[in-house]
Amino acid sequence: MLQIDDIRAAAARLEGQLLRTPCVESRTLSQLTGCQVFLKFENLQYTASFKERGACNKLAQLTPEERSRGVIAMSAGNHAQGVAYHAQRLGLRAVIVMPRFTPGVKVERTRGFGAEVVLHGDTLDEARAHARALAERQGLVFVHPYDDEAIVAGQGTVALEMLADVPDLDTLVIAVGGGGLIAGMATAAKALRPGIEVVGVQTERFPAMVNAIKGTHHAQGSSTIAEGIAVGTPGEVNIPIVRERVDDLLLVDEGDIEQAIVMLLEIEKTLVEGAGAAGLAALLKHPQRFRGRRVGLVLCGGNIDPMLLASIIERGMVRAGRLARIAVNARDVPGNLARITALVAEAGANIDEVHHQRAFTLLAAQNVEIELVLQTRGREHVQQVIDLLNGAGFAAHVQ
Incomplete structure (x- = not known):
């Protein structure tokens, strides 16, 4: 199972390759939620997401033979951009398979990093199957968005930085899709601060990790504004880590996420996508759960379709x-x-x-x-x- 030394090694590989994002207190959100809120601004990365941490760590470990073959990934957008950007930086061929529903802004940015984009399927699982087939057919190295220890180790560096900046955090609240981010962060956080509480957040429409860990049978929906965590099958690498090192998993609904997006935009003047707002959505939905605690939230991505954002803002104005x-x-x-x-x-x-x-x-x-x-x-x-x-x-x- 992944250990803290793997994450420290990843941090050494990432040094100077991406932004060390700020982790600062939001006094206004702290007043509104009843807990002390610290925000980790991963939406400020060059590709506007934490995903490039894992992608960079994975690509940096490829052999010369693997580099010559090129890489392929499947993603709804953020992992795609992370792989495409760092592949371009390293001079590698990159093919990205994306579901057809992927927001246009993510497709175009991925192409802008020099990747060959293939739109296939209506779900991540369908896109994954097609990417696997292309990898075998063309001899490409498959770079999974979350079910890979090198990827998970890279994502775990977020927790190293947060606890270096705010050592006395007692709770981390982390969005969960396939589980790569929370598995990596929980591994680092529990090693550095064993008493810290790690809480995962999923959207009610995609509760795959909650079902896997808690044995529940929540129904899966077909779409969500948090498409970055719209994962139907959690990573096999991540499930045992989450089971051992994550203290709780919570569900939030679409309205909670919409409200959180608008609050971050209006209060913090920062733009996040649905997945990036999931942590704050959990604080808004379960205020008693976190009252009086020092909570670290990861604003894990900022790639949101402008038309969707306009709709969310307008609906938020109506609710208010x-x-x-x-x-x-x-x-x-x-x-x-x-x-x-x-x-x-x-x-x-x-x-x-x-x-x-x-x-x-x-x-x-x-x-x-x-x-x-x-x-x-x-x-x-x-x-x-x-x-x-x-x-x-x-x-x-x-x-």
């Missing part, structure tokens, strides 16, 4: 009451819309959208339902707008 949809019933006479908009302006809200509904309503024929989408300061502000409209004789309510 800062984007609200209200209905106003009024007589369908000239001037009423102007009066309504003037009242909204008087309340300090901004109108985003206006829609008149005359046909699809149970109101009297002389009346109209006016639907407004408003930008507000929050739920209390929305209620102020409603009260002002109702006080002026209009029947208004939140939809």
Whole structure:
């Protein structure tokens, strides 16, 4: 089984090859969650993910004969970019097989690092099978994203750095897909600080590691905004390590992850993808579990599709009451819309959208339902707008 010396050796190989990312306290998140939160900014790596640690460690150990053959990997994006970038840096041929659902930003960045990208299958398992077949056919060295000790050792260097910067952390909360990151980090953390608690986080839609370790039978979904941890089969190398060295595994839902993405963007001014927000999502969903503790979170990736991000931000605004949809019933006479908009302006809200509904309503024929989408300061502000409209004789309510 992987040991701390393997991770220290990986750290020596990685020295000077990638960024030693900062690990700093977030005072605002600490106040909001009730625990002391330290963030490890792996989204600041050149490829915007911790994955290049494992990729670099693996490629650095290839024999001259293996280097001449080139490498192949399967990935939803972050491992792909890590392998492609370090293969390019080392002058190796790299072929990357990616599922068809992979966000375009990850596909294009992988191509930008000089890799040959093959889109195949709807799942990681299908992409993996195709990559294995190509490896055998073309004599390429297969670089697995998480089921390889060299990869796991590279990922474990994250914990070495975190505990060097913040030695008295008592809890690590780590996103789990195939288990490479948490297996490596748990190995390093438990060796350096045996009393530290290591907690894994999976999305409810892809609970493969939870099922493997806890013996549960949670159903697997087909998609998640945390596609970086959308793994149907955890790594065989990682399962025994997780079973022995990880203290707990938690599940979070899509809404928790969306909220965490928006909070990190708004509070920390840092962009993370769904998997990168999973740790904070766990703190938000289980605040009592972590209250009063010194918690290290890994912002493990920042590659997110801009259109998905726009949707998440908008939905977050709705949840916070800062984007609200209200209905106003009024007589369908000239001037009423102007009066309504003037009242909204008087309340300090901004109108985003206006829609008149005359046909699809149970109101009297002389009346109209006016639907407004408003930008507000929050739920209390929305209620102020409603009260002002109702006080002026209009029947208004939140939809």
